[in-house]
Amino acid sequence: MRSKIADTLDKITQSNTTQEEKIDTKALLKHAPEAPIPTGLKPMLATLVDKPFDDADWQYEVKWDGFRTLAFIQQGEVELLSRNNKSFSDKFYPIHHLMQAWKMNVVLDGEILVLNEKGISKFGELQNWRSEADGALVYYVFDLLWYEGKNLMELPLFQRQAILKDILPKGDDRVRIGQVFTAKGTSFYQDAEKLQLEGIMAKRRSSTYTPDLRSQDWLKIKVHQxxxxxxxxxxxxxxxxxxxxxxxxxxxxxxxxxxxxxxxxxxxxxxxxxxxxxxxxxxxxxxxxxxxxxxxxxxxxxxxxxxxxxxxxxxxxxxxxxFTEITSDGIFRQPSFQGMRSDKKAIEIVREVAQPTAKAVKVKAVTASEAFAGALTPPEVRERRTLLNPTNDSQVRPVCGHDIKFGNLSKVYWPEDGVTKRDMLNYYYQIADYILPYLKDRPLSLNRFPNGIHGTSFYQKNVKGKAPEWAQTFPYTTSDGQHKEFLVGNDEDTLLWAATSGCIEMNPWFSRTHSPDNPDYCVIDLDPDKNTFEQVIEAAIEVKKVLDALGVPTYPKTSGSTGLHIYIPLGAKYTYDESQDFARKLVHVVNKQLPDFTSVERIIAHRNGKMYLDFLQNRPGATIAGPYSLRPKIGATVSMPLHWDEVKPGLTMRDFTIFNTVERLKTEGDLFKAVLGEGVDLERTLKKAESLFS
Known part of the structure; x- marks a missing residue:
């Protein structure tokens, strides 16, 4: 539901847009002087004044609580620079990466900040920002200095901003145009106070851009000292x-x-x-x-x-x-630390004293009729992007309240695809909400590849004494009486701890800890040998035909390796023996229909190169790669749930990889939800299938 603030913002924006539509931006660009892209540029600065004011020749903007940033883009090369020409490109990598895709040459001026859920910027959160897990990073652009070989700094501000609105790419709200308001400055300031903003900016609409100059054509009025x-x-x-x-x-x-x-x-x-x-x-x-x-x-x-x-x-x-005030001897009263400023030099730090507004501005009567009722909208609810930044090879990140150390992040796990350990961890962070329902309360068998997919790998079931104290484990006793413990995939922190240990794929039990003898689903694993993938697809469709005839719902997914998995929901109402018996009867029917290239033989040598219709996975402690799990295969493939109409010739494992899974989930959602649902009535199904299974 939209807020009243957002609705008011739309109305004010519409009134401003009407004015801008009269500006012939193409003509302005045509007649602007040609110039090479500027270098060594420092931004135009504003003068601090003590009070807000109303003047029809001025416009008002939010004073953002972030890092002033100039963006230089030319021929696909992007540089984000602070007011002192320090690079922000690595620190604020999502904005840098986004702009690398822009097909334009341009120099922009704006502010990088982090917005909270109310749409308010918090400098402390920006100061401590390391990755997108720390908040919604936004670049608010409020000025255009150079565009496609044209110097625009001598144009009036309102004309520069009209061109900016025309040329700035749309569709990703990590880069936004700063809203401009021609309403009363005093009303704007009052609402900034209510919203607990840092302050407001007042800019003369006719002002040109004067780099590295503190101008009285741009003014700042602070709400808080x-x-x-x-x-x-x-x-x-x-x-x-x-x-x-x-x-x-x-x-x-x-x-x-x-x-x-x-x-x-x-x-x-x-x-x-x-x-x-x-x-x-x-x-x-x-x-x-x-x-x-x-x-x-x-x-x-x-x-x-x-x-x-x-x-x-x-x-x-x-x-x-x-701080609240300055004492008579120049000491700050009740100061509170807000954060470090890496964008400013110490020698530049002088006491900032507000000038009287009347001295800086010759105020005219207000003709604008707009009344500002709010300047901000919260960031849109967006998908997760990254947990780990692309720079540091070792990072400690808080996850679910626990600090987890992530190391060797630049190690390449999939060399043919250039996919690193960092990429893998960011992937699991991004899809955590989708994969966790299939790991929650389930013991995990950790398939670890500490040196990548071509290095030595091993399965780890026992995490006793190795898992962190906060992780849940599930006890078991070996045949020789040793007490051991499985890791239980309850939470995001557990998922990421497992992944950072080199666990590329997530292999959960079919049952959960509170009902370990009762699986939530039955699985048919189509395991090809010398078969084509078209034959795997044919076998999957045959499984579906048989189960459709029995009124049993089925849910397919790629294995991420060579085969397909078909899930049948059971709702933890039956034992593993009952599940396996049903699967055995089912695959025997399919084998009779496709005897030329399928087999139900357990011993590999007896299959004669035929596809194994594996029903024995349905046993206590058995695991297969769960939905959305990565696989240690060339291509960085993913075990992907499918629509049945996708199970057709032309389907390949490489259709679903670390590179496109997140985008697919945005459009398709979780296709496997029903697998964890109520489950079939197995007794009724078996009665219905007596003639078929006999």
């Missing part, structure tokens, strides 16, 4: 168990670092660990402050502060804090 700071040290209180107690903050004034206070809130334990690791190369014995602060000095707020020790840092790291 924020300040970038140099982190020049930290303290540790006597007797504390924390890694540090507070950070020592500074800003530059006349080229010298001035102390502006301590911040001791806004840190999780994990953030503290990351910061301490970050600080180590910058530790120094000398303070960088012009006047060394007395960290143990009492104040009216803390007359008896704990005794603390100071650790000094070279003044090279930049962070950001929020």
């Amino acid at each position: 924020r300040q970038e700071v140099v982190i020049a040290g930290y303290t540790k209180n006597e007797g504390t168990s924390k890694l540090f107690s507070s950070l020592l903050l500074g800003v530059y004034e006349k080229g010298e670092l001035q102390f502006v206070g301590k911040v001791g809130t806004g840190f999780t334990k994990k953030v503290q660990e990351e910061l301490i690791a970050l600080f180590k190369p910058y530790l120094t014995k000398k303070s960088a402050f012009k006047v060394i602060p007395d960290i143990n000095k009492p104040s009216r707020f803390r007359p008896d502060p704990p005794k603390a020790e100071a650790f000094w840092l070279k003044p090279e790291l930049v962070g950001e804090v929020a």
Whole structure:
């Protein structure tokens, strides 16, 4: 259901679009001066003012809480650069990869941020962003500087944005055009306060783009007080168990670092660990402050502060804090840590003082009639994309509340296809919601390939003493009395832990831990020898014909290797013996219909190269690759559930791989849901089949 905010946004956008439709963007591009793509460009900056205002010659935008980013795209090469020309291409790889597919040459200006479920950007979440598991990464584009050999920076802002709207590719909301509003700036600001935004931007509609200049044609009005700071040290209180107690903050004034206070809130334990690791190369014995602060000095707020020790840092790291006010001696009141700023240089960090709005703007009467009632829409519900970023070969990621270490991520598991361990783990993360129903509560036999599909592999059933403490296991006793434990595929964290150990394929039991002797389904495994795949398809269709005649529902999937699997839901109402007996009778009927190329012989030598109609899989502890499991085969194939009308000549295993499964699931959904349903009435079916099975 759409929100009132989204509906209001549509109405305002429509009114703005009417105005833009009068602009001949093709003519503007035709007459724009030719120029090579700019290099070494730094973005145009805005001046801080103290109050919002209303003026018909100005437009208003959201002040995003993210990283300012220029995007340079030419001949398929993409570079994302910070305001100081540091590369963001690897850090924000989803945006980089998306733009590599664009068929255009262009330079864009915008802001990269992470949106939460309410559509609000949170800088702390962006600062800690490592992969798409950490949030919806969005690049909001608000300006167009150069396009297909044309310099557009001398055009008025509203004309640049009209061209931007025409040329920006649509269809993936990870790149969005920043909405422009010509409503009252004061109303816009009030709604920004209600929505807890960082602030608003005001831009003169006629403004040209002036790189690396803080212009009064662009203004920012903050809702909450924020300040970038140099982190020049930290303290540790006597007797504390924390890694540090507070950070020592500074800003530059006349080229010298001035102390502006301590911040001791806004840190999780994990953030503290990351910061301490970050600080180590910058530790120094000398303070960088012009006047060394007395960290143990009492104040009216803390007359008896704990005794603390100071650790000094070279003044090279930049962070950001929020605060309530600045005291008369220039100290931030009640600061809270927001995150680190890797996009800004320490020497640039000065105290930001808001200018009086009246001084910066000659305000005119408002003629616009729009009333802004909300600026944001949450990110659309999207499929998962990645858990692990493409850069670090070793990563620790939180999954279901447990930190899992993922290592050797660049190791190639499928060399013919260039598929790495990282790709495999990202695949299982993306399809977790689809595969987990077929692993939940089921003991797993782990088929591990620690060195890829051509390396030594082995089955691991016993995980006693090897699985993490939080993982559920299922006990069993061997014939010689040894106590062992299966891993149970309950959760996403278990799935990914198994995969990171080199378990390429997921092999679950047919039954679950609460009813281990009663399988949820019966499986017919069509296992070819010297047969063509067309013969496998013919045998599958014959199985379906027999079961259709009995009114029994059937669900096919590729094995991902050479054969097909046909599932019959049982609903855990029967024993393995009863399931196997039904399967045995069924395959004997099929064998009679197709004697030339099928066999029911257990001994391979007695099959004479014929396809084995395997019914013996229906036994306790037996496993086959589950639905959506990867297979250790060239092509990085997947065991894929099918519609029956897909089971026809022309079908191949390579139709379903790691490369296209996620897209298929988006359109087809889970075709195997009914396999876990109520199940057939086996007794009634057997009575109906007495003549057929005799």
